[in-house]
Amino acid sequence: MEKPSHFIIVGGGTAGWLAAFILQDTATRQKLNARFSVVEILENSYCWRRRVYHRRLPHFPQAFQGSMSSPSCAKRGPRSRLGIRHQDWRRKGHSYFGPIDDPHQVVAAPEGSPSDYLNVFSVAAGRPVQDTHLFEHLLRANKAPYAPKPDGSLIALGPFHYAYQFDQALVGQYLKRQAKGIEMADAIVTEISRNPETGDIVSLELDNGQSLEGDFFIDATGFRKRLILKEMQAQWIGFGDALPVNRALPFWLPIPKDEAIPNHTLAWAQNNGWMWKIPTQDRYGCGYVFSDDFISADDAKAEIEASLGHEIEVRRDIKIDAGRLENVWIGNCLAVGLSSSFLEPLESTSIHGTIVQMMLFAQHFLRAPDAMTQAHRTDYNTRIARQVDDFRTFVNLHYVTERDDTPFWRDVAANRIHDETRQRLEHWKRAMPRHEHFAPFLGGLPHVESQLHYPVLDGLGLLDQNLARQEMANVPKLRNFARQTVDSLTREYRAAANAALPHSAFYDLIDTTN
Numbered sequence: 001m002e003k004p005s006h007f008i009i010v011g012g013g014t015a016g017w018l019a020a021f022i023l024q025d026t027a028t029r030q031k032l033n034a035r036f037s038v039v040e041i042l043e044n045s046y047c048w049r050r051r052v053y054h055r056r057l058p059h060f061p062q063a064f065q066g067s068m069s070s071p072s073c074a075k076r077g078p079r080s081r082l083g084i085r086h087q088d089w090r091r092k093g094h095s096y097f098g099p100i101d102d103p104h105q106v107v108a109a110p111e112g113s114p115s116d117y118l119n120v121f122s123v124a125a126g127r128p129v130q131d132t133h134l135f136e137h138l139l140r141a142n143k144a145p146y147a148p149k150p151d152g153s154l155i156a157l158g159p160f161h162y163a164y165q166f167d168q169a170l171v172g173q174y175l176k177r178q179a180k181g182i183e184m185a186d187a188i189v190t191e192i193s194r195n196p197e198t199g200d201i202v203s204l205e206l207d208n209g210q211s212l213e214g215d216f217f218i219d220a221t222g223f224r225k226r227l228i229l230k231e232m233q234a235q236w237i238g239f240g241d242a243l244p245v246n247r248a249l250p251f252w253l254p255i256p257k258d259e260a261i262p263n264h265t266l267a268w269a270q271n272n273g274w275m276w277k278i279p280t281q282d283r284y285g286c287g288y289v290f291s292d293d294f295i296s297a298d299d300a301k302a303e304i305e306a307s308l309g310h311e312i313e314v315r316r317d318i319k320i321d322a323g324r325l326e327n328v329w330i331g332n333c334l335a336v337g338l339s340s341s342f343l344e345p346l347e348s349t350s351i352h353g354t355i356v357q358m359m360l361f362a363q364h365f366l367r368a369p370d371a372m373t374q375a376h377r378t379d380y381n382t383r384i385a386r387q388v389d390d391f392r393t394f395v396n397l398h399y400v401t402e403r404d405d406t407p408f409w410r411d412v413a414a415n416r417i418h419d420e421t422r423q424r425l426e427h428w429k430r431a432m433p434r435h436e437h438f439a440p441f442l443g444g445l446p447h448v449e450s451q452l453h454y455p456v457l458d459g460l461g462l463l464d465q466n467l468a469r470q471e472m473a474n475v476p477k478l479r480n481f482a483r484q485t486v487d488s489l490t491r492e493y494r495a496a497a498n499a500a501l502p503h504s505a506f507y508d509l510i511d512t513t514n
Helices: 014-030 062-069 117-124 134-141 168-178 297-308 349-364 374-397 407-415 419-427 450-459 465-473 476-499 503-512
Strands: 005-010 034-039 079-081 083-087 095-099 146-148 154-156 163-165 182-185 189-194 201-206 211-213 216-219 236-238 247-254 265-269 273-279 283-290 323-325 333-335
Touching: 005 014, 005 211, 014 034, 014 168, 014 216, 014 349, 083 134, 083 450, 095 134, 095 450, 117 450, 117 465, 117 476, 134 476, 247 297, 273 297, 283 297, 323 374, 349 374, 374 419, 374 450, 465 476
Parallel strands: 005 034, 005 216, 034 182, 083 265, 216 333
Antiparallel strands: 079 163, 083 095, 146 154, 189 201, 201 211, 236 323, 247 283, 265 273, 273 283
16 A cells, blocks of 8 residues: 655644644545654744634534533633624724624625625615614624523524634644644654755654654644745745834733623724734733834833723743744645734734635645645735735734824834835725625635624714715615615524523523533
8 A cells, every 4th residue: 555645833832733634634625645843843832822713613613512511621621702892992982893704605696796785785874784784783882792592592692703812822732632644743853854855854853762664744833834944944024114013011910700701802092003802701812012213122012001090910021023934835834823924913813814824725735745736836826925915914904093192003004004004005995895895815714804894984983974875876776775785683693682692691601500
């Protein structure tokens, strides 16, 4: 029997185990003769971001259904996230939600209707685009996306996948426990052997004395980039020109016993950056992301303590080098997760990006390593570069604000708005944002397109009501249909939010069934 191709994933964190699961599952369905190993580096990089965002990934949520009710995860289990509350971004005292559902998915539009017509109508009518989002109404009321039935069981209030907020360390442990047929080694890579002619990686020497020969290698070593950068000499492209924060002070806050756990992440703009606040079951994972061009770490700590009204215990001082690899796939080595790119955590792009990247690779490029060509690598690298650049531009868009109250915000306005952000905003002064403005390059996998842009653009006051009115005036029949649909969805979703379980009550119910 032909020897199976050996795929080795180096790094057993969330990115590494996701890669192993996705590749093994696809290889099994494709009947690819392959075996998979994970080298779970004992001294893995500290992971300070404790959230996963898997919006609209139809094959992924079931992997976590068991974790939500697993007794082993009950102590610090996952919590649903329906969106982000952006506080003090547009100006101090102003806030808006960014719900992650899409009303266009549930309404059959008239034949020939342009995309995003509900959003365009809402802007034209002077109504918040968020009103047609089920999750917006649940966010305002801090409700779960489920309602009780007369028999006590629960019914989902919509077809939308929500995100999860959880302790990331538990997820890695959970995925490891679920591994079937994946070989594992808890060790540190001490030496890497390469083919002198092709430059491909041939084998890994481990500190436990083991030698692993492989045909294809996944670098999931996090910030170390042990294989792709140190061995394969990949080039790093920095995003410091567009993402103005470069330091982070993570810390935890307890959740008071009488406080309802929120169904959202808080992104709270500060004088020199912004603070995240993410609930798990028994605590908030928090952090202040700031620019040390304008404030020192000690002063940043004092600033966030003044905002919170109490002292904090900083867990670490992390330097942020935002950017991406020029090529994530070189030879027989592919980088995923933090090994391939890193942005500030404003829109939870890291693990979402990892899942999409691995699904794209598995669905379109996975084959026997000796059948992988340079054309495959070039194609994949181009797609992933565009994905991460879109993440950068979307995050950068959040900084187009009215704030000019501190040197940091004045510098952002003058120097940190990316050219691509400006180009998109200029284009959307001539035509309202549409789904087709975002080129399809991920094979139908989810991406940051118009459905996520509209709440941010609307929340920041960057949409032109007169332009929206002009576009709707050209199609009076569609305008009438859109008005009826917006009114209907708003009424329906308000009623659904009234009937929904409180977010905390929903998880109390789950926890009592463990």
